[in-house]
Amino acid sequence: MSSDKSAAVAAATLPPVDLRKGVNGLDKVVLREARGSSAEVYLYGGHVTSWKNDHGEELLFVSSKAIFKPPKAIRGGIPICFPQFSNVGTLEQHGFARNRIWAIDTDPPPLPTNSTSKAYVNLILKPSDEDLKIWPHRFEFRLRVALGPGGDLMLTSRIRNTDEKPFSFTFAYHTYFSVSDISEVRVEGLETLDYLDNLQNRERCTEQGDAITFEGEFDKIYLGTPTKIAIIDHEKKRTFVIRKDGLPDAVVWNPWDKKAKAMTDFGDEEYKYMLCVESAAIEKSITLKPGEEWKGRQELSAVPSSYCSGQLDPEKVLQSC
Numbered sequence: 001m002s003s004d005k006s007a008a009v010a011a012a013t014l015p016p017v018d019l020r021k022g023v024n025g026l027d028k029v030v031l032r033e034a035r036g037s038s039a040e041v042y043l044y045g046g047h048v049t050s051w052k053n054d055h056g057e058e059l060l061f062v063s064s065k066a067i068f069k070p071p072k073a074i075r076g077g078i079p080i081c082f083p084q085f086s087n088v089g090t091l092e093q094h095g096f097a098r099n100r101i102w103a104i105d106t107d108p109p110p111l112p113t114n115s116t117s118k119a120y121v122n123l124i125l126k127p128s129d130e131d132l133k134i135w136p137h138r139f140e141f142r143l144r145v146a147l148g149p150g151g152d153l154m155l156t157s158r159i160r161n162t163d164e165k166p167f168s169f170t171f172a173y174h175t176y177f178s179v180s181d182i183s184e185v186r187v188e189g190l191e192t193l194d195y196l197d198n199l200q201n202r203e204r205c206t207e208q209g210d211a212i213t214f215e216g217e218f219d220k221i222y223l224g225t226p227t228k229i230a231i232i233d234h235e236k237k238r239t240f241v242i243r244k245d246g247l248p249d250a251v252v253w254n255p256w257d258k259k260a261k262a263m264t265d266f267g268d269e270e271y272k273y274m275l276c277v278e279s280a281a282i283e284k285s286i287t288l289k290p291g292e293e294w295k296g297r298q299e300l301s302a303v304p305s306s307y308c309s310g311q312l313d314p315e316k317v318l319q320s321c
Ligand SMILES: O=P(O)(O)OC[C@H]1O[C@@H](O)[C@H](O)[C@@H](O)[C@@H]1O
Pocket: 073, 086, 093, 094, 174, 198, 219, 220, 251, 253, 278
């Protein structure tokens, strides 16, 4: 039996949603779609740690040194940065949502969807008394993680102000994509945009030239980005397409060798095999009045690259997906 078929047969005999124990006994939810794709979501952080296509290939990067233990956020997958991106504010780096234990939301308000997939989970995070001491705002953060019939991974965040006064926040889906070799990767859709360079005190610059390629440490916040961005992996002949909604900015990050060595939960050479492209709302923070809700959506697909005699046609890649 081909591996595709056996993955599909296995998926058909297993439930579309399964609560399991993950690393260090942490609870995780396994999602499986009938054709064989799958995803895993840890309640710790509301954190997606795996997304596999129907060939069983892992599409996200998780470090071999990732520490699955609170309070350290899991290195890789899709950490949720909320209510603060990076160090722009008084909270710990990237906020606290990525290192809190989320709950399964058994009765979420309806979310319009045109997918018939049964492979989804709804999670919820509410602030604890301790959280309210460091960020004095009551909220309900609902996260839905769903696998589409074709294996697409959809994350929908709904954040509601349940307090009596307005609050503001910044946000990112800090997605770590698995790539074959960072030197062979290009990102399309961000050319000619303005960005804040995290390596130059967030100086505002304008991207020049062609698609983005990588030759060293990279850490930029692109502003006013299109709703579609592509990551083209030459060697794998695979293109990731990111579609996003409600998230105008996009962070592109690779730590390269020196920073990789400085991170205790990241292998020295692992920077070669990952790239973060993060759908985000950073430059203009989101403000919610009491009772208001914000929604931010990210949809990921992995498709074969259109690759012709060594030349990629960016237009073709973006249009054909
Ligand atoms: O180590 P952390 O807190 O997970 O952050 C990783 C990186 O996250 C990125 O989003 C930032 O732009 C980088 O500056 C940062 O180094």
